Amino acid sequence: MTAAELLAQADALDAQAAAVRFDGTSSAALSRRAAELRVQALGAKPYPVLICASCARLTGWLSADGICAGDVRHQQQMAGEWIKVDDHRPPLPTDAGPFLRRLKRTLGIGGARDRSRAWLDRVEPGETGPIEPEEGWELELPVKHEERAPEGPDLLVCFDVASFRFEYGAWRPAEKTRGGKPRRLMPREFAASLPVVALAEAWNDFAAEVTAHNRRVWQAEAARRHGVWQAEKARHDAEELQRGTSDALG
Numbered sequence: 001m002t003a004a005e006l007l008a009q010a011d012a013l014d015a016q017a018a019a020v021r022f023d024g025t026s027s028a029a030l031s032r033r034a035a036e037l038r039v040q041a042l043g044a045k046p047y048p049v050l051i052c053a054s055c056a057r058l059t060g061w062l063s064a065d066g067i068c069a070g071d072v073r074h075q076q077q078m079a080g081e082w083i084k085v086d087d088h089r090p091p092l093p094t095d096a097g098p099f100l101r102r103l104k105r106t107l108g109i110g111g112a113r114d115r116s117r118a119w120l121d122r123v124e125p126g127e128t129g130p131i132e133p134e135e136g137w138e139l140e141l142p143v144k145h146e147e148r149a150p151e152g153p154d155l156l157v158c159f160d161v162a163s164f165r166f167e168y169g170a171w172r173p174a175e176k177t178r179g180g181k182p183r184r185l186m187p188r189e190f191a192a193s194l195p196v197v198a199l200a201e202a203w204n205d206f207a208a209e210v211t212a213h214n215r216r217v218w219q220a221e222a223a224r225r226h227g228v229w230q231a232e233k234a235r236h237d238a239e240e241l242q243r244g245t246s247d248a249l250g
């Protein structure tokens with residue numbers, strides 16, 4: 001079976017699991033089977049691809065009970081033993097740069113070259129967004145941070161996506177994007193003690209998943225714009241033809 005077929009089958013199992021959950025029957029076995037198909041679809045990797053016993057999501061780190069970090073924290077919180085951990089997440093990356101350039105961009109008077117450079121920093125033109133810089137264009141971008149594991153001595157490397165919008169010639173953090181968040185397949189948390197090459201490959205795979213999402217969003221928008229253009233052209237041609245006919249009759 002191809003990866004796409006495996007994923008389609010996993011989705012079908014998840015839908016089935018959701019349906020039996022609605023009936024009050026246990027759906028854990030179906031969710032687990034769906035997760036196993038997703039592991040198979042990802043293929044052999046140099047980093048761990050594990051299944052959380054609680055939520056059946058793929059993860060790179062499990063507690064002694066086989067549960068992902070998010071669910072362990074949730075359980076600790078429920079049990080009232082939640083300890084506030086320092087937030088090690090760095091501030092979202094924004095476009096830094098000389099103060100004057102930033103000020104110019106903010107005021108919308110940055111040069112066309114600055115604008116184009118900022119655009120090309122994050123867009124593959126014609127692949128993940130329009131060819132020319134476009135005000136209001138939105139992207140999801142991969143971000144990572146480190147935090148303490150909810151149990152044991154591990155430090156975790158956590159991957160996530162953040163929304164950005166191109167405004168006044170720079171990328172600014174946004175609450176969300178019109179295209180929504182990428183579907184979650186890749187594990188998003190790993191022990192920081194893993195070999196660097198394994199972590200690097202996990203990051204590359206995660207980033208590729210986000211890029212594929214941005215590409216799909218742009219392809220759909222490009223098709224929509226092409227449709228609008230074709231309709232405009234057809235209307236224009238029809239008008240021309242009509243004018244030509246009435247000229248001939250007149």
Ligand SMILES: [Zn+2]
Nearest residue numbers: 052055068071
């Ligand atoms: Zn979980």
